[in-house]
Amino acid sequence: MRQFQTLIWRCLRGPSLGSATCSSPRLLRLALAGRSLHAAGPAAGAAVAALPHPHCTLFRRSLILQTVPEPVKVERLSDSDSGIIELTLDRGEAKNAIGKEMLKGLQNALEVINGDSSANVVMVCSSVPRVFCAGADLKERRHMSSSEVQLFVNSLRSTFSSLEALSIPAIAVIEGVALGGGLELVLSCDLRICGEDAMFGMPETGLAIIPGAGGTQRLPRVVGRSVAKELIFTGRKIDGREAFSLAYFMAGVVNYCVPAGKAYIKALQIARDINQKGPLAIRMAKQAINQGMEVDMPSALDVEEKCYEKLLNTQDRLEGLAAFAEKRKPRYLGK
Numbered sequence: 001m002r003q004f005q006t007l008i009w010r011c012l013r014g015p016s017l018g019s020a021t022c023s024s025p026r027l028l029r030l031a032l033a034g035r036s037l038h039a040a041g042p043a044a045g046a047a048v049a050a051l052p053h054p055h056c057t058l059f060r061r062s063l064i065l066q067t068v069p070e071p072v073k074v075e076r077l078s079d080s081d082s083g084i085i086e087l088t089l090d091r092g093e094a095k096n097a098i099g100k101e102m103l104k105g106l107q108n109a110l111e112v113i114n115g116d117s118s119a120n121v122v123m124v125c126s127s128v129p130r131v132f133c134a135g136a137d138l139k140e141r142r143h144m145s146s147s148e149v150q151l152f153v154n155s156l157r158s159t160f161s162s163l164e165a166l167s168i169p170a171i172a173v174i175e176g177v178a179l180g181g182g183l184e185l186v187l188s189c190d191l192r193i194c195g196e197d198a199m200f201g202m203p204e205t206g207l208a209i210i211p212g213a214g215g216t217q218r219l220p221r222v223v224g225r226s227v228a229k230e231l232i233f234t235g236r237k238i239d240g241r242e243a244f245s246l247a248y249f250m251a252g253v254v255n256y257c258v259p260a261g262k263a264y265i266k267a268l269q270i271a272r273d274i275n276q277k278g279p280l281a282i283r284m285a286k287q288a289i290n291q292g293m294e295v296d297m298p299s300a301l302d303v304e305e306k307c308y309e310k311l312l313n314t315q316d317r318l319e320g321l322a323a324f325a326e327k328r329k330p331r332y333l334g335k
Contacts, residue, residue: 072105083120099137135180
């Protein structure tokens, strides 16, 4: 997919990014198609002049990595956030239900991210208010044959596995509902941040099927076998607070539950923390954890040893030592 660069200004709200009383929208996009603000004309200038006081907002730039409107958008943040990628679900008319076009969009987005060597962390978001992803597009599925459904579900399962297998960390940002395939998408990410009004559930058994895109395998690995069975057998929905607290001997469904509307801010904070670390170290840490969890302890320690060895002769490792000795911030290059 050809990349073209459109300059975007984003206006974010939240206590960690500015005044909590800021009344501006969370996102303000001024598509300038690579031009300067002056060159964009008086309309753009007037829009910027109408913004609230700068003390209540934070601006950051991002580059769109796609050329046409799609149900899934990929953007690369820039300036101090360079290295952070946003993958945004944008099918508002269907509550981000996953149909054939949405699936194709996810696959294309993952190809873009995999091909971006400068990417350090990806945030999986939704542009639809109070909705992360409603699950499969059942209206579309009604017109599919059994063989078509099987092919679609197998492809969706493979796509979520590709998301899970990304060499960089993926952070799910959940505001609103994440049901069925939406929750399976969430579980494919490394970290999960939700608002208190988020709603999670696996309703498939109520449709006489089971979660088919990894839900029966990833959910018990996150919350434990007994809790996963209850949620899948009953189809019970849980809110953000319960998702955070659901734990027997394992972590809850989400890493953080924050006030409604603040999940993006918390996720961006975590993405920025990750983005400041050695890029190769983050990739090796994810590989060591993922591969090590699938084998016995002696084999897992061998995995860790091999991942560590790959970092010994890197420029970044030497830069980290030099920065520590010189009491300065390291400048990692991913080499």
